[in-house]
Amino acid sequence: MKSQAPPSPAVKRLSLYLRELERLSAEGVDKVSSRRLAESLHITDAQVRKDLGYFGQFGRRGVGYGVDRLIHALRRILGTDKTWNVIVVGTGDLGRALLRYRGFARRGFRLVAAFDVSRGKVGKRVGDVPVYHIDELPRVVRRAKVKLAVIAVPPEAAQEVTDLLCSTGIMGILNFAPTTLETPDGVTVGLVDIAAHLEQLSFSAANSQ
Amino acid sequence: MKSQAPPSPAVKRLSLYLRELERLSAEGVDKVSSRRLAESLHITDAQVRKDLGYFGQFGRRGVGYGVDRLIHALRRILGTDKTWNVIVVGTGDLGRALLRYRGFARRGFRLVAAFDVSRGKVGKRVGDVPVYHIDELPRVVRRAKVKLAVIAVPPEAAQEVTDLLCSTGIMGILNFAPTTLETPDGVTVGLVDIAAHLEQLSFSAANSQ
Numbered sequence: 001m002k003s004q005a006p007p008s009p010a011v012k013r014l015s016l017y018l019r020e021l022e023r024l025s026a027e028g029v030d031k032v033s034s035r036r037l038a039e040s041l042h043i044t045d046a047q048v049r050k051d052l053g054y055f056g057q058f059g060r061r062g063v064g065y066g067v068d069r070l071i072h073a074l075r076r077i078l079g080t081d082k083t084w085n086v087i088v089v090g091t092g093d094l095g096r097a098l099l100r101y102r103g104f105a106r107r108g109f110r111l112v113a114a115f116d117v118s119r120g121k122v123g124k125r126v127g128d129v130p131v132y133h134i135d136e137l138p139r140v141v142r143r144a145k146v147k148l149a150v151i152a153v154p155p156e157a158a159q160e161v162t163d164l165l166c167s168t169g170i171m172g173i174l175n176f177a178p179t180t181l182e183t184p185d186g187v188t189v190g191l192v193d194i195a196a197h198l199e200q201l202s203f204s205a206a207n208s209q
Numbered sequence: 210m211k212s213q214a215p216p217s218p219a220v221k222r223l224s225l226y227l228r229e230l231e232r233l234s235a236e237g238v239d240k241v242s243s244r245r246l247a248e249s250l251h252i253t254d255a256q257v258r259k260d261l262g263y264f265g266q267f268g269r270r271g272v273g274y275g276v277d278r279l280i281h282a283l284r285r286i287l288g289t290d291k292t293w294n295v296i297v298v299g300t301g302d303l304g305r306a307l308l309r310y311r312g313f314a315r316r317g318f319r320l321v322a323a324f325d326v327s328r329g330k331v332g333k334r335v336g337d338v339p340v341y342h343i344d345e346l347p348r349v350v351r352r353a354k355v356k357l358a359v360i361a362v363p364p365e366a367a368q369e370v371t372d373l374l375c376s377t378g379i380m381g382i383l384n385f386a387p388t389t390l391e392t393p394d395g396v397t398v399g400l401v402d403i404a405a406h407l408e409q410l411s412f413s414a415a416n417s418q
Contacts, residue, residue, distance in 0.1 A: 008229035009218055011409060011412055012405075012409060014408075014412075015402070015405035015408045016405070016411065018408075019402075023389070028259060040280065044318055048411060050243050053306070053332070059294070062352075063324045076406045077412065078411055078412045078415070079408075079411035079412055079414060079416070080408055080411055082416075084407070084411050086407065093302050093303075093305040093306035093309060094302075094303070094310075096306075097301070097302035097303035097305075098403070099304050100302060101303075101387075101403060102364070102387065103387030103402075103403065103404045104403075104404055104407070105241050107408065108406040108408075108411070109404060109407050109411075122229070143318055147414050148407060148411065148414065150407075154265060155311070155343040161219070165223025171410075171413070171417065172407075172410030172411065172414050173410070173412040174403075174406050174407060176263035178310075178311065178312030186417065188407045188410055188413040188414070190402065190407075190409055190410050192402065192403065192406055193224070193228075193312075194312065194313075194383075195312050195313055195316040195318060196224035196225070196228070196401050197229075197399045197401055198293075198295065198313070198316070198318050198357060198359075198381075198399075199223075199224045199289055199316065199317075200220060200221060200286075200397075201357050201380075201381030201382070201397055201399050202293050202317070202318075202357065202381065202401055203220055203286065203287045203296075204288055204289055204380070204381055204397040205288060205293075205357065205380040205397070206287070206288025206289070207355050208380065208395065208408060209405070
């Protein structure tokens with residue numbers, strides 16, 4: 001039983017490259033150098049070439065990368081060239097915030113269902129997303145071929161929800177509960193550790209004073 | 210004008226080391242090797258020694274690190290050996306979720322005030338935190354010596370809020386709005402990119418099928 005293997009830094013940077021490339025594409029830019037990508041992330045251009053080189057040959061020396069071609073390649077590598085059906089477990093403040101979050105659809109993630117145990121919430125919708133009783137989870141996951149789930153339940157319920165998700169064939173779990181989850185091999189857990197983000201800011205503030 | 214310089218990977222790992230050390234301490238473990246810390250993060254023990262060595266000399270060869278001593282050292286480095294007053298701007302679903310989030314206080318962050326523009330929200334409390342009108346922000350920030358702020362407003366309002374925060378002497382901003390913020394030098398922005406977290410999971414799922 002292992003869990004919380006952090007995705008490699010190179011894979012994390014693919015997401016950052018993709019954001020920057022999408023921004024450039026929206027501005028009408030069609031070629032970009034590793035140096036420009038590197039500057040936008042405050043890393044070295046050698047690092048950019050190394051990261052991308054791990055996944056293929058995308059640029060030409062002296063010409064750079066074709067922006068739209070690299071966007072397509074990164075989406076294919078990240079798996080977001082197709083759309084993933086995603087569920088949210090828990091419809092408290094955080095669950096509702098996620099269900100109304102506007103940043104998912106254009107990034108390849110479709111929220112298809114939410115789950116709760118409260119009879120007052122089940123049967124309603126949050127944004128466009130229907131809320132089911134947690135007992136319905138295995139049926140909905142199988143029918144909609146859901147592979148990714150977001151956990152937004154209280155910490156003390158998070159492991160039980162995780163066990164249920166793993167039993168249905170979920171492959172990736174994004175965990176907002178401030179707790180560590182045990183999962184079987186083959187299930188990746190991403191932890192959104194909000195306090196750790198604040199620590200990075202306090203580090204900067206403490207070390208610039 | 211620069212923004213979103215990602216904190217260095219080594220500083221990010223300090224937060225992960227600290228979590229693991231706190232877990233070990235709670236279990237009564239008093240010494241830990243770089244190898245054990247490395248295994249918990251799925252990195253090499255040389256990387257652990259290099260990361261920590263950047264900030265000082267904490268362990269002894271063959272003996273390892275004193276868990277509580279290293280916890281204290283990491284908190285001091287991260288600036289969380291003291292408590293930071295933090296504000297949340299925006300009290301929609303996400304803002305309320307953050308204001309009720311239970312993972313902040315024990316990590317050195319005290320939520321002291323929230324801000325909104327809606328007259329129906331101002332003057333109330335979310336959890337224990339009072340909600341003020343945004344016009345009160347400069348006064349509250351100065352009085353409570355707030356250096357860190359969390360932005361949980363709609364994307365189209367995020368830059369305006371950022372400009373206001375920067376004018377009051379805020380040094381770190383955690384941004385949940387799916388948008389890029391421009392800040393002056395000396396203000397660090399952390400972006401919580403939830404879709405990027407999902408991309409890491411879709412990468413794992415797509416590449417294990």
